[in-house]
Amino acid sequence: MRLMFSIVTSSCSSVCSCSSHIWSTHQSTVSTSIPLSKYPGPRLWAITHFPDAYHRATGRQAHLVADMHHKYGPVVRTAPNELSFCEEGAWLDIYGKPVSRSTQLPKDQQQILPPPSGVWNMSQQPSDEEHQRMRRFFAHGFSEKALRDQEPIMNKYFNLFIRRLHENCAKAVDINKWYDLLSFDVMSDLAFGESFGGLENSKLHPWTKSMQAMLRAIPVLGITQKYYPLDRILLLIAKPFLRESELKFYNFVERQVMKRLKLQTPRPDFLVYAQESLNTPESLTFQEICENAGLLMVGGAESTPSALAGVTYLLLCNPTCLAILTSCLRTTFQSVDEINSVTVNIDYLLAVLNEALRLYPPVPSIFSRVTPPEGCFIAGRYVPGNTSVSVSQRGINRSASNFVRPNEFAPQRWTGDAEFRDDQLKVVQPFSVGPRNCIGRNLAFFEMKLVLAKLLYSFDLELCEESRGWMDGQKILFFNVRPPLMIKLKPYVKA
Template identity: 45%
Template sequence: MAPLLASSPLNWALIGVSLTVAFVIGKAFYNIFLHPLRSYPGPFLWRVFPIARYARLAHGDLPFYMKELHAKYGPVVRITPNELAFCDPQAWKDIYGHRSGGAPELPKYEYFYRAVDNIPRGIINAFRDEHAALRRQLSHGFSERSMQLQEPIIGSYVDLLINRLQEKCQGNAAGVDMREWLNWTTFDVIGDLAFGSAFGCLESSDYHPWVRLVANSVQQTAFMQIISGLGFRPITRALLNMKKMAITDNQKLVKEKLEQRIELGVERPDFLESLIKKKEAGEMSFMQIAANAATLIVAGSETTATLLSGALFLLTTNPDKLARLTKEVRTSFNNDDEITLTSVGKLSYMLACLNESLRAYPPVPTGMPRQSPKGGCFILGKFVPEGTVVAVWQYAINHHSEFWTEPNTFAPERFLGDPKFKSDQTDAMQPFSVGPRNCIGRNMAYAEMRLILARIIYNFDMEIAEDSRQWLATQKAYTLWKKPSLNIIMKPVVR
C-alpha cells in the first residue's frame, strides 16, 4: 500500500509544487543576496523577478515610471535581476559610444532587437562587422548629394500635403487630425525614397494597408519582446506564423514592394539603390535587402511623423512659442517656393522648437538596450559584470531635474543660450543615439521635419481642438508611442 500511495498523482503534484516553490525561493534569494548586481538599488520585486518590469511595458507606461524610479533610486536603477537603467549624460558615451584602447563596443541585446530569431538581420540588429558594411552601403542614400537629388521628390509630397489640408480645413470647425496627415506624408515620402513609388496616402486621403500594419505592429512587437525576455522565445516563432499577426503581414508587403522596386530597372537617388547593386553582384540576398527596407520604412516615417505630431501639439498648447515661430517663418520667406530643404536651415528658432520637442516627446521614449561585453566593462566609473543588460532611458533622462531647468516646461529657448537655462546639460538628450551605431538618417530627418513644419506654419494659423488638449497625457508608450488622434483647427493664411 505504501508504494502505491507514494506514486499517487496527488503526491507527484505535491512534489512538483514543492520543487517549484523551492526553485522560486532559491532564485529570489540568489537575486537579492548573491547576484553580481545585488549592490545596485531598485524596487524589491523588480530585483527579484523580471515580471514587474514587463508588466509595466505591457501596460504602456514603463517610460514614465522609469522617470519616477530614477528620481527615487538615483542615476542607476536595477529594473530586472540582470538589467540596469542609467540616467546620466556620461552613460550615453559609456554604453553606446566608441570605446578606448580598441575595446569592443557593447553588443545589442538580442532579445530586444531580435525578439523573433528566424527573420533576417537588418542594419538595426546586424552584428558589428555586418553593420559597418551595411552602413557604408546605405550612407550613399543619406549623403548631401543624394538629399539634393531627393528634394524634388520630398517637395512634391509636401506640396500635396498643403493642398489637401487647404481642402480639408475649409469650414471644419472640429479640426483636422494632423496625426493622420503627418503619417500619410512621411510614409509617402519614404515609400518613394525606398521603393520608387508612394503609398498613395495623401492622394487618397486615407491609410495604405501597410501604414496601418506598421501602427498595429508597435504594440505587437512590444509583446514579442516581453515573451522573448521572459525566456519563451520559441513561442514568438509560432506567433509569427499566425495569419493575423501584423508583423507577418508587414513582412509580406515589404517583399512585394521590394520586388516592384527591383523590377523598375533604373537608377534612382533612393536608399536601396546601392543594396540592389549588391544583390545583382551576388553579395547580398533579397531577404537581407527586405529586412533593411522594413527598417527604413519605420525609422524613416513613423518616428518623423511622431516628432512632428508632438511638435504641433506642444506649439499649439504654448501659443506664445507658436507665435514666435510663426513670425520667424513668415518673415523669412516671400512665397512657398523659397522654402526648401536648404533654406529652412537658417530658421534658428524652428531648430530650437524641434530640439525641445525631441526632448519633451522623444519618438523612442524607452531605452535601447546593450549588453556588457565579455569580461565586463565600466559604466559611470563602476564595474558592470559581463552579460548585464544596460540602457539609457530617453524619456526619463529628458525629464530629469538634475539636467534640465523646469523639465516639464516646453521652452525652446533652452537651446538658444537663454540665461535662465544656462545650467541645462543638453548632452543628456541624444534622440539619435551616439557612437558607431547612431542614426544614419539624422540629417535627413532634421531637413524633412524643418521643411514640413515650415510649410505648414507658413500656410496655416493653428489652434489646438479642445478634445486634443490631453493628447500627450493619454498616450501609451511601448518602444514607440501609440498616438491618438491630434485634432488641430487649421485656418489658411490669406495672402
C-alpha cells in the same frame, strides 16, 4: 519582433542562440542578482522580472523608470539583471565605442526572433562587421548629396500635404493622421520606388495599419522571454500570429523591392547604391536588400510623424513660442514656395525642434545593450558582466540636474538664453550615439524643418479642446502610441 530595431523588452543576459536562451535567462538572473544589489530601485523589480515585463506590456515601463530615476538617482535597477542610467557619460559607454573598449556592447538580442529568411537587417545584426557592411550600402542614400537629390521627390509630397490640408480645413483635422500619411508616402517612394498614395486618398495603406499593429504588439510578445517555462507556452501561442504578420509584411516588401530593382531609370532613393552594385562580388543579396528596405520604411515612417505631432502639440500649448516662430517664418519668406532646404535654416525653428525632441523623443523606448562577461565601466561605475543596460531618455531629458524648469517647453534653452546656461544639452540624444545610431538623422531633420515651416507659414493653428492633454500618459510600445491630435487650421492670407 524581428523586423524592426532590436526590441527592448529583454532582460536576458547574453546574446544566446535560440535553442539555449531559456537557460541563459534563468542562470544570468541568478548570477548577477547579488553584485547588482548595490544599485537602488524598487525591491519587487529587483527580485523578479514581473513588474518590468508587465509595465512594458502596458506601455508604462518607460514612464515608471523615469519616475524611479527622480526618486532613486542616476542609476536604477529595473529588473534582476537590468540597470537604467541617467547620466551623460552613459550614452557613449553603452551605445558607443569608448576608447577604453575595443568593441561595442552588443544589443540585447533576446527579443529578436530568427527571421524566416534567416537574414538579419542591419539593426538586428549581432556582428559589428556585418552591420557595418550593410550600413555602408545604405549610408550613400543618406549623404548630403543624396538629400539634395531627393529634395524634388520629397517636395512633391510636402506641397501635396499643404494642398490637401487646404482642401480639408473647413472642419477640424487630425493632424497626427496627416503626418502619418505624409511620412508613409515619402518613405514608400524612397524605399520602394512608389508612393502609397495616402495623401491623395486620405487613407493609410492597409499594410501600414497592420505594420503599426504589429509594432505595438512587440513589447507584449516580449514578455514571453521572461518566464521559464511559461515563455515556451506563450511563444507557441503567439508564434502563429507573429509569423503570419511577418510573412504578410515581408511578402509585401519583397514584391515592392523586386519592382523597384527592375526600374531601369536611375532614381536617387535608398536603394540606388544597392541596385548599382547588384551582381558584383561585394554586393548585398536580394534578401538583405529586402530586410533593410523594410527596416528603413518602418524606421522612417513611424518616428518622423511622431516628432512632428509632438512639436505641433507643444507649440499649440505654448502660444508665445508659436507666435514667435510663425512671425519669424512669415517675415523671412514672401511666399511658401520660398521655403526650401537652403532657406529654412532658421535658428529658432531648430531650437523648437530640439526642445520638442527633448520632451517627446519619438523612439523613447530603452534600447538595451549587454555588458561583456567580465563586466565594464559605465559612467564611471563598475557594472558586472551580462547585465542589460540602457539610458532612460525620459529620465535624462527631464531631470532637474540637467535642466532648469525641466518639464517646460523652452526653445530658448537651445539659443543661449542666460537663464538656461547650465543646461546639459548634450544629454539629449533622440537619435542615439555610436556606430549604430540613427542612419536617418539628417533626413528626419530635413523633413521636420520643411514640413513644420510650410505648415506654420500656410495656416494659423488652434488646438481643439478634445486634444488638450494629448501628450499626457501616452503609452510607449517601442514608439509613442499617438491618439488623434485634433486641430483647427485657418489659411493665412498675406496682407
